[in-house]
Amino acid sequence: MTSSAIEVAGLRKAYGDKVVLDGIDFDVRQGGIFSLLGPNGAGKTTTVNVLTTLTKADGGTVRVAGHDVAADAKAVRAAIGVTGQFAAVDDLLTGQENLQLMVDLKGGGRRVVAELLERFELAEAARKPVSTYSGGMRRKLDLAMTLVGAPRIIFLDEPTTGLDPRSRRTMWTIIRELVADGVTIFLTTQYLEEADQLADRIAVLDRGRLVAQGTPDELKSRLPGTHVRLRFADTADLDAAARLFAGSARDDEGLALRVPSDGGTKSLRGLLDRLDEHSLNAEAFSVHTPDLDDVFLALTGRTAEDAK
Template identity: 65%
Template sequence: MTNLAIAAEGLHKSYGEKVVLDGVDIAVPQGSIFALLGPNGAGKTTAVKILSTLLSAGPASGGIRVGGHDLATDPQAVRAAIGVTGQFSAVDGLITGEENMRLMADLHHLSREEGQRVTAELLERFDLVEAARKPASTYSGGMKRRLDIAMTLVGSPRIIFLDEPTTGLDPRSRHNMWQIIRELVASGVTVFLTTQYLEEADELADRIAVLNDGKIVAEGTAGELKRLIPGGHVRLRFTDPAAYQSAAAALPDAARDDESLSLQILSDGSQRDLRSVLDLLDSAGVEADELTVHTPDLDDVFFALTGKLEETVR
């Protein structure tokens, strides 16, 4: 367990009768991206606030270690090891991007020379040099988010909490942010990401935990989570009715659609499963005109596990 950047056992938090987190276990290896996925109100932000020392855990919680430090006995060491980018930007729109960066450098007690060096490096890294002397209020949403993360990096944190970092961004800005996150991890940083976007978790995370009603209902890689849900299939379409009938005879368990001349066979999408189907077609001397493979995606996983269709997270 020594290679864990974040380790929490039985994380609990409640407000009166309302239980927000109900015995959540979290283990995040160093240098990885961990995504906490769930609808609004699931408890994602509460978990981030507790792990980043912004909120105290409930008395029923077990041990919590972040960056190798005990959260209860050494919160100051935890704060020195982490950076936090919340749902709402910490950027001050009344001052320039460069001034925002220098303010963070002052808060981290960097010398004037070191602050100037770090500011210049991060502004260049995040492609903000041209806008650096303009008021941050004039920045686009994507630029503000980049500045927000740049400000988080001033203190060279080893662990970064990103609470829904791409909410409200257009698709291009979202993809740019994903690349920034990948580069952070490539440099050795651990990223704890909360998101409502299934595609985002699928694209970025080494491991994903699905949080619903304060509990982790599933955890694993994207591939492991997808395999939890049935519904994968291979679809074969034919243009020749005779070939269609021959294929249907060779695959008696397939669901038929006589109108479209197509067959649907349950499959986990594996190479072995697909080869089995193709071998049966070869034995019958039949070739499909179109073959498509469908495997469950994170949308299927999310809705199956949470049952909350009203909280769409596409």
């Protein structure tokens, strides 16, 4: 058995003379969360469509759950679940009827419907038309329908778009529970905080090319900008500290000093020892590192908000 749920090598796709995917490679391990980030038009949805057998690639190889998506698309479809950007639910049916319809298509029984309604906290609203559901309830129902048939790989294409913060965090909890059960998640999202919170590995796609891959911490550590912020009681201590640390930046209004650092314990110890040697006392200090928005900007030339 391979430890990879998804293997992609040299994936290419073009529409006419417009190259959408230009030979991308990545690997998604079993039982983890892999997040694909990128500006609108970068090729994320095309990638998902190829991996889920909805679109044929022009070149490269793609294996999902051990099956080649071109040669054995039926086996791939049997192994995966897909939740798109918009909830694929029938407003005229109740939540229970939507789930039962999916059970009738994929196999299962009433017990499966009841278990999913309970798991996603939809039991009380089960007999109400979906047209009366909130956005968060619709997304939960959509994901519950995806779980019919117990897929081991689930593609979530921007699953929390349009949800309020509370509903978004509820979805995060559900996603973590799925992974704890051994499910592999392939996630695309507009929210960098979401990728940072959930993903084991992240790939950044821009103009059809993968420009970076790694864990969230690995991607953030590639950027300069980590620093220690020291806050002092008065201007005299701030002046003295500024003379000690070359390359530091002052915030006179906040009586604070920003000192470049790698954030490691050795450098932090050295910094604090140096303050102590000169009888300087910082009232507070904190370590600041670049976030994923900084990474996104450095790699694509756009912030996440600009890229939407």
